Amino acid sequence: xxxxxxxxxxxxxxxxxxxxxxxxxxxxxxxxxxxxxxxxxxxxxxxxxxxxxxxxxxxxxxxxxxxxxxxxxxxxxxxxxxxxxxxxxxxxxxxxxxxxxxxxxxxxxxxxxxxxxxxxxxxxxxxxxxxxxxxxxxxxxxxxxxxxxxxxxxxxxxxxxxxxxxxxxxxxxxxxxxxxxxxxxxxxxxxxxxxxxxxxxxxxxxxxxxxxxxxxxxxxxxxxxxxxxxxxxxxxxxxxxxxxxxxxxxxxxxxxxxxxxxxxxxxxxxxxxxxxxxxxxxxxxxxxxxxxxxxxxxxxxxxxxxxxxxxxxxxxxxxxxxxxxxxxxxxxxxxxxxxxxxxxxxxxxxxxxxxxxxxxxxxxxxxxxxxxxxxxxxxxxxxxxxx
Amino acid sequence: xxxxxxxxxxxxxxxxxxxxxxxxxxxxxxxxxxxxxxxxxxxxxxxxxxxxxxxxxxxxxxxxxxxxxxxxxxxxxxxxxxxxxxxxxxxxxxxxxxxxxxxxxxxxxxxxxxxxxxxxxxxxxxxxxxxxxxxxxxxxxxxxxxxxxxxxxxxxxxxxxxxx
Ligand SMILES: Cc1ncc(COP(=O)(O)O)c(C=O)c1O
Numbered sequence: 001x002x003x004x005x006x007x008x009x010x011x012x013x014x015x016x017x018x019x020x021x022x023x024x025x026x027x028x029x030x031x032x033x034x035x036x037x038x039x040x041x042x043x044x045x046x047x048x049x050x051x052x053x054x055x056x057x058x059x060x061x062x063x064x065x066x067x068x069x070x071x072x073x074x075x076x077x078x079x080x081x082x083x084x085x086x087x088x089x090x091x092x093x094x095x096x097x098x099x100x101x102x103x104x105x106x107x108x109x110x111x112x113x114x115x116x117x118x119x120x121x122x123x124x125x126x127x128x129x130x131x132x133x134x135x136x137x138x139x140x141x142x143x144x145x146x147x148x149x150x151x152x153x154x155x156x157x158x159x160x161x162x163x164x165x166x167x168x169x170x171x172x173x174x175x176x177x178x179x180x181x182x183x184x185x186x187x188x189x190x191x192x193x194x195x196x197x198x199x200x201x202x203x204x205x206x207x208x209x210x211x212x213x214x215x216x217x218x219x220x221x222x223x224x225x226x227x228x229x230x231x232x233x234x235x236x237x238x239x240x241x242x243x244x245x246x247x248x249x250x251x252x253x254x255x256x257x258x259x260x261x262x263x264x265x266x267x268x269x270x271x272x273x274x275x276x277x278x279x280x281x282x283x284x285x286x287x288x289x290x291x292x293x294x295x296x297x298x299x300x301x302x303x304x305x306x307x308x309x310x311x312x313x314x315x316x317x318x319x320x321x322x323x324x325x326x327x328x329x330x331x332x333x334x335x336x337x338x339x340x341x342x343x344x345x346x347x348x349x350x351x352x353x354x355x356x357x358x359x360x361x362x363x364x365x366x367x368x369x370x371x372x373x374x375x376x377x378x379x380x381x382x383x384x385x386x387x
Numbered sequence: 388x389x390x391x392x393x394x395x396x397x398x399x400x401x402x403x404x405x406x407x408x409x410x411x412x413x414x415x416x417x418x419x420x421x422x423x424x425x426x427x428x429x430x431x432x433x434x435x436x437x438x439x440x441x442x443x444x445x446x447x448x449x450x451x452x453x454x455x456x457x458x459x460x461x462x463x464x465x466x467x468x469x470x471x472x473x474x475x476x477x478x479x480x481x482x483x484x485x486x487x488x489x490x491x492x493x494x495x496x497x498x499x500x501x502x503x504x505x506x507x508x509x510x511x512x513x514x515x516x517x518x519x520x521x522x523x524x525x526x527x528x529x530x531x532x533x534x535x536x537x538x539x540x541x542x543x544x545x546x547x548x549x550x551x
Contacts, residue, residue: 020549027548037549044542126551175551297399297414304413347549371403374410 015130019353023337027347034376036364037347039175041239041320043294045276046287049238052279053272061271067263069096069247070274076281077247084207085220086230088249095259096269096277100205100233100246102262105131107201107229107248108167110257112137116166121152122355123176123323125203128169129355140165143357146325149314150177151185154192167199173206173215176354176363177323178316180210181218190221199254200228205246206319208237208288211296215318219249226251229258234273236319237288238280243273295320298366298373305377306364309384320367323351327360329387337362343386344379392417393425397434400426404438443538445530453482453498453527454505456513457491459520468492471518480508491523502526 006013020037027033044050068074074090081088088094097103108118108131118132121142132139142160144150152170170189172181181189193200200218207215219228233246246269248258262268280288299316306313306324313324326336333350340346349365351358366373392415399411408426412419429435444451460471468486475495476484483496495513499505505524514522530538 018551020551024547024549033548035548038546039550040546042544042546300416301410301414349549349551353551370406370410370414 011133011136015133018126020126020349023341023347023349026338027341030341030345033341033345033347034368034372034379035347036366036368036373036376037349038365038367039321040241040367041236041291042367042369043239043291045238045240045243046280046284048283048287049240049276049279053276056272056275061275063271065268065271065274067268068094068259069269070271070278073274073278073281076278077249080281081230081249084215084217086217086225086249089252092252093249093255095248095255095262096274097233097246097248097262098266098269099235099244100203100231101127102266102269103229103231103233103246103248103258104128104169104201104203105135106258106261107231107250107254108132108135108137108169109261110254111135111167111199111201115164117162117164119157119160119165119168119198120355121156121168121170123150123174123351123358123361124169124355125171125175126354128171128203132167132169137167138164141355141357143355144177144179145357146314146361150174150179150323151181152189153185154188157189157192161196165196165198167201168193169201169203170218171203171205173210173316173318175206175319176321176349176351176358177361178314178319178321180212180215180317183216186216186218186221190218190224193218193227194223198227200224201231202228203231205232205236207232209292209295209320210318211299212317229254234277234280238277238284239291240273240276240280243270243276245269245273245277295366298368298370301370301373302364302366302377305373306380309377309381311380311384320365322364322366323361324364325360326362329384333359333362340380340383344383346376346379346383388417388421388425393429396422396425397429400435400438404440441534441536443530445538450500451498452500452502452505453496454509455525455527456495456497456509457523457525458493458495458513459491459522460493461518461520462492463518471516474516475513478508478512480505480512 074094077094078088078090112135114136116137117140118137119140119142120128121144129139140160142156144152202218219225219230229248229250231248234240302322303313303315311324313322316322333352337348337350348362351361395415408422409419412422462468472484480497482498485494487494497505509524
């Protein structure tokens, strides 16, 4: 029978394939690969959290929870956010989601009408663009620059601003660049957002992994609380990626809209994960601190190592990524990553996987042991001297 | 150098004594020369007593036996437990000695090549010492975790090689 209509939505068909898929396939086939390509902690979830979840299971916590999330968890999140000077009502302004991922998707779907433009400073985490498109929006890349240490400025935003710009999705500490914003940056951005009536989705999932001082949210800035959805979660800070627990915090109208989508599309976040998250937020400080200190040591090792083999690299101030400049090698980011993998079996992610602004850079994750980092750097040294 | 940084050096070395001073220096954001100097100081003051490997002997030497012995002793005037502890720890068979609070006084760990060898040590050398009142010997059956390290840890890196 003749097929008149495509079976697939054109929006989905037009989504570009993931920029890391090919590397994943290539690296998966090879033996003895040292991977600096992993975007999640190498620590296993701290034992006390796992132990608490065995207990929860044995007590029969296997059912649905309320759509918004378990009240004990919502309260723990509210308390936790207060540590960042953010005050949210757990019953009306918070929502527990299936990872920060779901919160990003929900926020975009709650905010966008067809054709609304979403400003995305790039290089950026891979989900913003497709989620914006799937929500009917138009993702607009806002390139950030090496010279500005990849911190987005109002000038950068200005250049892409139109009458249809509605949402700014920002992520600091940043994946993939490790950039964080200064107090001045935040003030300027806040003024800009208020002036131009922009909503903000602030992905602060790496907030705990800030090395140069405590993290500050843009939602703290005057006029911003009411136009910002803060997205975060358990994945990075507590090494809990597989538990799939994240959350959103924001003004009641937007959070209610997000809750509405969530209750139909998802019902609730997994109860096991929620129980584990309660334990993490209430008793996880010490283990978290231990992990952060370890990342910090590896961060120095990574940056110094990359510089010692001849690559320029800013000192990342957050997350667990270094983003060295590989332009001096003459390779594109993709070719560099591929050759490095083939010749020395070190996996890094080409910057272009995070948008065009990532050309000329690769992402090196230091969520791997110090000894592995040492070895990877040695191999990169061989690779670069043999060029 | 601040005390906390110095302690970090100790922790990093205790975790893996083969880490080079250069690597430790870059992890802590200090000069290699400074790390070397601090290590020298620690060695001189016997804070760092030795650099050694943690060996899982169970994998290579089936005969090896370890006994943990609770020893009750009578402390002596002026020297307390120290003199008797010394009498005990000088024996090469003894791998460690601790003064304990509680039901007994000294915990003595003895390593030998056969149960008989250890038993002989206890009956002939240890329990016959003056001031030793009694001994209770426990043979160690399996080492699960020692000094922070889990032996035969089944926990592996389950992550995918590349993720966003
Ligand atoms: C910037 C950023 N946001 C969100 C996520 C999603 O995290 P999760 O859904 O596990 O909370 C990730 C994961 O890599 C990330 O790097």
